Amino acid sequence: MSEAESYAFVPGARSVVGAADTSDAEALEAGQTYRSSLPRGGRLYYRLRLTAADTAYVPVTAVPPADATVTATDGIRVSLRDAHGTSCSYASARFGAGLSPRPVTALGQRETGKALCQGAGTYYLLVERLDAQGAGTAATSGRWDLEITPATEPGLARAGATDPPRAWDSATPAPLPGRPRDRTGGTGFATARPLGQGVWRTALTPGETRFYAVPLDWGLRLHASAGLDGAPGHGYAGGALNLSLYNPVRGYVDGISLGYTGAAKSAALAPLPPVEYANRYAVPAGVTSVRFAGHYYLVLHLSTRLAGTFGQGPFEVTLRVRVAGRTHAGPGYAGSPEPGGVFTVTERDRAAALAGGTGGTGGPGPGGAGGGNRAMRLVAVGGIGSGTALLLVLGGWTVAARRSHARTR
Template sequence: MPAAARWCAAGSRAGRRTARRTAVVALVLGALAALPGGATATAAGGPSYGFTPGDMAVEGANGTAGAPLLEPGRTYRGSIPPGGKLYYRLELHAATTAYVPVTAVPPAGATVAATDGIHVSVKDAHGGSCSYASEQFGAGLSPRPVTALGRRQAGKAVCQGAGTYYVLVERLDSGGTGAEASGGPGASGGSEGSEGPAASGGTAGSARRWGLEIAPVTEPALKKAGATSAPGGWNSASPEPATGQARQRSGGTGFAFARPLGPGVWQTRIAPGETLFYKVPADWGQQLAATAELGGSSGGHGYVGGALNLALYNPVRGSVDNAALGYTGTAKTTALDPAPPVEYANRYAPVSGVSSVRFAGDYYLVLHLSTRMSDTFGAGPFTVTLRVRVDGRAHDGPGYAGKPVPAGVFTVTPGDRLAAETGGTGGIGHTGGGGDPAMKVVAACGIGAGTALLLVLGVWTVVARRAQPRASAQKPTA
């Protein structure tokens, strides 16, 4: 039975009173963490990023010897120095596909080049390459959270069998970071759909450490073997953008605090250097499309390249597509490339924008406004309009032989659909799929956010009242 269920089911026996009191305290603290804005961490002079509550501290090793173990279903928090190379370890079953997304969080004051970023690769115990992927800051030249995905896919010609695998995380700084980051020995042999790392160059990067968040996920094999080729015939034409009255929906500060978003027209405000996270539930057979419009500015004139970046990530935080727009002060729109309907067999496509749409769940839309906007058009905030479509009829999944870890990460629930409409926190089944973990406990107990807030206020009142006599006793007498 999940911990949340145990807390809610605590009986009236004396032996369980302590457990109930502990549960209330945990619930209150969780409610505090889940209030708007979430639990964020701010690098010196930088933007806040909402790391997952309960992230485990981890320190990567300089080599495979001593590499710390990453357990699927947990999220980890660490950091990486300039030019750093860090190793982590996985222990996998033969039939398990593993995904290891790594998010790097630089401070806003960092000076970055377009090709600076992060590189993630997975290797077997003999050094053979399973996959590699890189993510750079791009033309916006603006430090922001960037995520690259490493994976070990069961059923491929390489990296098979149970045993030990290693995740190598490399920081891409101007001037290169080593053999793999510069395309040297060891850079070949990536999995289908992966792109090799780009060469680095340009101005000096930041001398400060970047934060890291690592969230490994495993996917079980199917009960029955299915097609081994990508489906064809899907409508790849750009759909008409969603229309209607825009509704306000502020974004979250990280994957863990992504705000649910459904089909329709949505509007938010974003400041230079800020990154906003949303999640859109897309079930098996459904097709997602999105555009972003950066509204006009009343002050300033000039041009900012890569002013607004719109990125789409799949339920394991793997990149699907990204688009950016240059800005001259007048309203301008950018759109993601059409994505195929969500199908298991998409993984066999040679194009990453198709192969990454391989499972149902929360798809993340991430907005970033370049820091350079403030120099030309002021501090803002600026209005962004998101137009989201989810087309197609949902159908049953492929039939897994076991459960993914975390459970529910490849599932869309009625609660998720309701949250996408109302802006709530979604269903409680996605224990690692990007929801607000504390609010899932609130939902499991049948307690609304308002009640949770009352609990918080109640605890504050009790603490204040207990502290008052002590303070009075210490007050000096005249």
């Protein structure tokens, strides 16, 4: 089975063919999901119609075949351009030191309020394949499948603060204690497994990628680390375990990569600020990307290179997730995003994160429409300290999950 077959694409995604130039580019619509493919050395265009008021996000996930031979610098580059060819933004995603084919995601975006790319009109998404020179084997020359999920964010009903955070608690917290609980991840963004605060364990074989979705409301912050258990064997595998974090529109936030010698090893993502609208006005990419509430995706990948030295596994991986802070109301949008609910966290989302749903989030914004964060807000505005508030709410969810489990036994 190829990696493209094992990746869970959004069900019902429409097939589109990328064009060699803008004149033949097929149209994409926000809130819809599309499948396409990218040949070696390919440069493909797609067309969007954008309003002047909405910020647009167009993430592209490239899925190479499982047997592809890749280099550290192979990957994709994505950019959004206006009708005159001016680039609004660009981003790239590469396979890195693990030298292992896996789904990689890059985000093109058009932000309102910026100097470039303003106004309503036609814009173009350009997706480029990055291939190392001279690596044209049969495996690398094959086409990579693409998943494209455009989204829009409306402007604010009233102007808000534009000052980015100047400081926050940037110390790495102590690792969460406790015995790990089993939680197998999904095989794509569409089937990302809900995950909440806790110590979680999964088993991966070389080449596998697993997706998790952590609901984060306004004012909350996420910290995560990943560890690879020890295994018999002697040698070294660079980039053996990769942990990446993406925001609700699949924009890259942060990532770590572990080298492996067979001894147990772990590493943590960089400390992040709480989720706030004003984060978008900051300079560091890791801050600007935590700009809205919604589901944040943790993606684990185990390199194929482990198999040659340490065997086929499976290898035990431990994921530690901490959610802290004090939730509050959102900024007050002037309209509705596409898809609906992409920047919303509901009570059902929080319960699933602790109880462990089976995934099936279905697109760039799991959780659906609605604003089910009333309970969290009631606790927050009651004047209880943030630590106590979180313990009370988490305790309530845990009791509810246990009662639900007891009824189904």
